Amino acid sequence: MADTLIRSNATAPLASVTQNAGPSLLLRGLRKAYVDVVAVDGIDLEVARGECFGLLGPNGAGKTTTIEICEGLTEPDSGTVELLGLNWRTGAAELRQRIGVQLQETQFPDKSTVSETLRLFRSFFHRGISVDESIKTAQLEEKRNSRIGGLSGGQKQRLAMACALVGDPELLFLDEPTTGLDPQARRHLWDLVDELKKAGRTIILTTHYMDEAERLCDRVAIMDHGKIIALGTPQQLIASIGGEHIVEFAISGEIDPALLTAIPGIQSHRVDAGLHQLSVSHLHTAVPQIFAALTAQELHLSEFRTHSATLEDVFVGLTGRNLRDE
Amino acid sequence: MSNLESSYDTSSLFQLTVTRFRLFLREPEAIFWTFVFPIILAVGLGLAFRNRPADVLQVGATSAHLTQALNSDKGLTASTMDEASGGKALDTGAILLLAIQKGDSVVYRYDDTNPDARTARLLADHAIQSSAGRHEAVRAENLLVHEKGSRYIDFVVPGLLGMNLMGPAIWGLGFAIVEARQKKLLKRLVASPMPKWQFLASFILSRLVMLSVEVVVFLGFAALAFGVPFRGSLWQLAFLCVLISLSFSALGLLTASRAKTMEAANGLMNLVMLPMWILSGVFFSATRFPAIIQPFVRALPLTAAIDTLRGNMLQGMNLGQLITPIAILLAWLVIPFAISLKIFRWR
Numbered sequence: 001m002a003d004t005l006i007r008s009n010a011t012a013p014l015a016s017v018t019q020n021a022g023p024s025l026l027l028r029g030l031r032k033a034y035v036d037v038v039a040v041d042g043i044d045l046e047v048a049r050g051e052c053f054g055l056l057g058p059n060g061a062g063k064t065t066t067i068e069i070c071e072g073l074t075e076p077d078s079g080t081v082e083l084l085g086l087n088w089r090t091g092a093a094e095l096r097q098r099i100g101v102q103l104q105e106t107q108f109p110d111k112s113t114v115s116e117t118l119r120l121f122r123s124f125f126h127r128g129i130s131v132d133e134s135i136k137t138a139q140l141e142e143k144r145n146s147r148i149g150g151l152s153g154g155q156k157q158r159l160a161m162a163c164a165l166v167g168d169p170e171l172l173f174l175d176e177p178t179t180g181l182d183p184q185a186r187r188h189l190w191d192l193v194d195e196l197k198k199a200g201r202t203i204i205l206t207t208h209y210m211d212e213a214e215r216l217c218d219r220v221a222i223m224d225h226g227k228i229i230a231l232g233t234p235q236q237l238i239a240s241i242g243g244e245h246i247v248e249f250a251i252s253g254e255i256d257p258a259l260l261t262a263i264p265g266i267q268s269h270r271v272d273a274g275l276h277q278l279s280v281s282h283l284h285t286a287v288p289q290i291f292a293a294l295t296a297q298e299l300h301l302s303e304f305r306t307h308s309a310t311l312e313d314v315f316v317g318l319t320g321r322n323l324r325d326e
Numbered sequence: 327m328s329n330l331e332s333s334y335d336t337s338s339l340f341q342l343t344v345t346r347f348r349l350f351l352r353e354p355e356a357i358f359w360t361f362v363f364p365i366i367l368a369v370g371l372g373l374a375f376r377n378r379p380a381d382v383l384q385v386g387a388t389s390a391h392l393t394q395a396l397n398s399d400k401g402l403t404a405s406t407m408d409e410a411s412g413g414k415a416l417d418t419g420a421i422l423l424l425a426i427q428k429g430d431s432v433v434y435r436y437d438d439t440n441p442d443a444r445t446a447r448l449l450a451d452h453a454i455q456s457s458a459g460r461h462e463a464v465r466a467e468n469l470l471v472h473e474k475g476s477r478y479i480d481f482v483v484p485g486l487l488g489m490n491l492m493g494p495a496i497w498g499l500g501f502a503i504v505e506a507r508q509k510k511l512l513k514r515l516v517a518s519p520m521p522k523w524q525f526l527a528s529f530i531l532s533r534l535v536m537l538s539v540e541v542v543v544f545l546g547f548a549a550l551a552f553g554v555p556f557r558g559s560l561w562q563l564a565f566l567c568v569l570i571s572l573s574f575s576a577l578g579l580l581t582a583s584r585a586k587t588m589e590a591a592n593g594l595m596n597l598v599m600l601p602m603w604i605l606s607g608v609f610f611s612a613t614r615f616p617a618i619i620q621p622f623v624r625a626l627p628l629t630a631a632i633d634t635l636r637g638n639m640l641q642g643m644n645l646g647q648l649i650t651p652i653a654i655l656l657a658w659l660v661i662p663f664a665i666s667l668k669i670f671r672w673r
Contacts, residue, residue, distance in 0.1 A: 071517055072517075073513065073516070073517055073673065093519070096517075096518065096519035097519050101514070101517040101518070103510060103513060103514050103517060104510075105510055106509070106510045106511060106513070106514040107509035107510065107511060108509075108511060108514075109345075109349055109506075109511070111348070111349055111352040111353070112345065112348065112349065116345065116348065119341060120338075120341045120342065120345055121518060122336070123336050123337060123338040123340075123341040123342075124338050124518045124519045124520045125518075125519060126519075163514075163518075167518075167519070
């Protein structure tokens with residue numbers, strides 16, 4: 001009875017259960033320590049259905065541990081994990097059927113072909129899309145009969161994505177989907193995620209690329225040292241640092257920071273490796289005054305540039321470190 | 327038809343097993359080691375140990391008189407040499423024995439740890455004493471045996487079969503599992519709804535299918551080329567092959583249950599198999615080892631495997647008569663399997 005019910009949904013692109021109320025993912029007081037490090041240090045999180053949510057942070061921030069706890073691959077020391085209203089202790093078998101997972105650095109057998117691999121993964125799911133459909137979604141039509149050993153990095157990553165999609169999951173986990181890919185392959189994968197978002201799937205992804213999080217995610221949690229240090233839409237997070245523009249310059253000598261922060265429209269100042277960084281809200285009035293202040297001090301400018309604030313600047317503002325430093 | 331196909335197509339156990347097959351068949355080296363190597367080995371051993379007329383032994387003597395006496399025996403070829411060059415010939419293995427004339431008596435110089443040299447000593451003494459006029463007290467005649475089933479090739483084929491059941495089971499399972507672990511494929515599979523038992527079952531199923539091909543090819547060759555006898559029931563022989571293969575698969579699973587790198591797995595597998603290659607009586611009888619290590623030798627799965635195979639093929643024993651080695655094999659099946667299920671590392 002239940003079986004026929006599930007099977008009747010098989011042709012629909014997304015199961016109707018998606019419309020149920022309640023968050024797709026709920027984390028409360030999540031904690032996980034390894035021998036030498038606390039990987040996850042008290043995380044609370046809610047992800048709504050249909051949302052594309054990003055865990056952003058430097059390597060070692062605890063993103064992968066967090067996502068693997070969500071995927072039921074790692075047991076947390078304490079805290080609760082709820083996915084689609086189920087938990088791993090009592091609902092593991094059902095959850096495995098309803099989520100899709102793409103892990104970091106999975107290597108599928110080199111001597112299998114794309115379609116063979118997808119047929120294998122499709123066989124694990126009671127319901128889902130056809131192998132052909134998954135190949136089409138991942139745009140691997142030309143490679144369907146190629147061995148995996150001959151695929152490019154981007155194609156392998158799209159295959160991993162297709163393996164995560166064959167079960168037509170309600171909730172999709174992508175762990176660093178574009179790490180190690182060239183810019184073109186990254187954009188290709190972003191387009192693929194865009195398509196999945198449009199289909200209304202809930203997606204949770206980790207990344208250490210700011211531009212990726214900004215481009216793809218409805219909401220972002222910035223993680224550092226196992227904690228969430230900021231949470232919101234990319235726009236909210238960028239607005240939270242005060243100025244929507246960043247001014248960076250290098251000068252020949254020293255300048256008293258107070259002279260700079262006294263200029264109206266300058267929200268903050270920091271120096272990183274000789275480069276002064278100012279967070280600025282009104283670029284057109286602030287920049288002439290910065291030049292004036294530097295000239296008054298008889299300092300020579302060797303570098304000067306401005307850009308719109310990004311999540312990178314949010315991370316720098318919160319931690320004083322660059323995301324890519326670690 | 328299409329219904330049948332699609333239900334096969336969506337069975338995860340079938341897909342997993344087919345995947346194992348494909349990956350095996352796309353590995354040319356694996357095919358060589360599994361199918362070709364055992365036959366090459368059997369041919370080589372068959373040639374080396376083929377039945378030929380008993381060897382003629384090379385000996386030396388210090389006088390023409392002795393040389394003549396020695397040459398009167400069909401089993402000996404003697405030549406005359408002085409004591410110094412005879413010593414050199416002994417050292418280089420050109421002769422096995424030097425007969426030295428000392429007045430009326432004779433001195434034999436030879437290495438008594440070399441069985442051929444001991445034979446030469448017996449033949450030489452007999453020839454010299456006879457030529458000096460000794461007569462046999464009892465009249466004796468020889469009846470020579472070259473019967474099939476008692477030759478070296480008959481002895482070694484069940485040994486090779488046992489070895490060939492061990493290697494692919496342990497290597498095949500071990501390397502494939504550790505490689506999948508190292509490449510994080512295991513972790514990806516457990517993140518999917520794949521039933522874990524099916525993953526292990528797919529290895530066993532594919533092994534059993536390949537096993538039937540290997541065994542038929544190897545034994546068929548041994549029967550046609552060497553006339554190796556099959557004195558026991560063929561069904562019981564098939565049962566024994568399956569049991570042996572399952573036991574070694576369990577052992578392979580155990581060696582692969584935690585190793586994270588191919589190097590570690592390779593070391594472990596060699597550690598497991600090396601004592602058996604040496605001690606389990608593939609090429610010579612395991613009873614030759616000292617009594618003190620016999621209990622250990624007997625308890626090894628390959629010893630038990632070869633005992634059952636020789637018992638069946640050469641002595642025509644039935645399963646009841648082979649109950650002890652079968653019990654040992656069953657223990658090697660159940661215990662490592664239970665342990666590996668407990669300690670298996672999926673990621």
